[in-house]
Amino acid sequence: xxxxxxxxxxxxxxxxxxxxxxxxxxxxxxxxxxxxxxxxxxxxxxxxxxxxxxxxxxxxxxxxxxxxxxxxxxxxxxxxxxxxxxxxxxxxxxxxxxxxxxxxxxxxxxxxxxxxxxxxxxxxxxxxxxxxx
Amino acid sequence: xxxxxxxxxxxxxxxxxxxxxxxxxxxxxxxxxxxxxxxxxxxxxxxxxxxxxxxxxxxxxxxxxxxxxxxxxxxxxxxxxxxxxxxxxxxxxxxxxxxxxxxxxxxxxxxxxxxxxxxxxxxxxxxxxxxxx
Numbered sequence: 311x312x313x314x315x316x317x318x319x320x321x322x323x324x325x326x327x328x329x330x331x332x333x334x335x336x337x338x339x340x341x342x343x344x345x346x347x348x349x350x351x352x353x354x355x356x357x358x359x360x361x362x363x364x365x366x367x368x369x370x371x372x373x374x375x376x377x378x379x380x381x382x383x384x385x386x387x388x389x390x391x392x393x394x395x396x397x398x399x400x401x402x403x404x405x406x407x408x409x410x411x412x413x414x415x416x417x418x419x420x421x422x423x424x425x426x427x428x429x430x431x432x433x434x435x436x437x438x439x440x441x442x443x
Numbered sequence: 444x445x446x447x448x449x450x451x452x453x454x455x456x457x458x459x460x461x462x463x464x465x466x467x468x469x470x471x472x473x474x475x476x477x478x479x480x481x482x483x484x485x486x487x488x489x490x491x492x493x494x495x496x497x498x499x500x501x502x503x504x505x506x507x508x509x510x511x512x513x514x515x516x517x518x519x520x521x522x523x524x525x526x527x528x529x530x531x532x533x534x535x536x537x538x539x540x541x542x543x544x545x546x547x548x549x550x551x552x553x554x555x556x557x558x559x560x561x562x563x564x565x566x567x568x569x570x571x572x573x574x575x576x
């Protein structure tokens with residue numbers, strides 16, 4: 311498996327943990343250190359494991375947890391650092407998300423997540439194209 | 444100068460280049476590689492130097508370029524990777540931004556920028572507090 315494939319697999323595991331609502335798995339996917347951070351859509355930045363994992367616990371346990379479909383994941387890996395750009399589709403809304411990973415031993419662990427609303431709502435048939443070059 | 448101070452200085456240089464509208468300086472602050480990416484508020488992701496630097500050229504040369512004040516910059520550095528979380532204040536609006544840097548020789552160069560609207564507009568007197576722990 312290439313590094314890019316491994317980072318994409320870690321990214322898929324993140325969305326699977328979200329869909330399944332398994333906080334233990336979500337907590338395990340993030341790096342253990344307190345240098346992790348997260349910006350949920352519309353939120354100010356969260357820094358540190360208690361704040362970040364706590365926010366995911368609240369979201370995953372919420373009865374209003376939305377369904378998120380990750381589309382167009384695109385991995386960029388440089389050494390022990392990787393990130394996946396993707397589109398998060400939540401009902402009629404599309405968000406531009408980036409998941410940043412660090413290689414820890416044989417695993418890629420999340421260190422930062424940021425999700426930003428894209429101005430236009432899109433249909434599932436016509437996701438926004440990422441502009442490359 | 445510590446690594447955190449150096450990353451904060453690179454972050455300040457980014458906002459200075461924006462304020463001054465100097466595209467040459469903006470282009471210089473980003474890594475030379477095509478693995479750079481950027482998500483402007485409301486935009487889909489841009490990947491690669493032509494798309495990313497081209498977007499900054501359009502923004503910096505626009506007569507409607509806004510004034511951005513960077514508040515509460517907070518640096519996280521791990522090895523040759525660093526990021527700065529900050530609040531971008533644009534008039535009455537606040538955005539949660541992250542600027543990701545890579546150490547290239549003696550410099551810290553931008554590899555990813557993402558700026559997300561924060562749900563509540565804020566006044567300059569009461570910027571949103573970042574939640575730490």
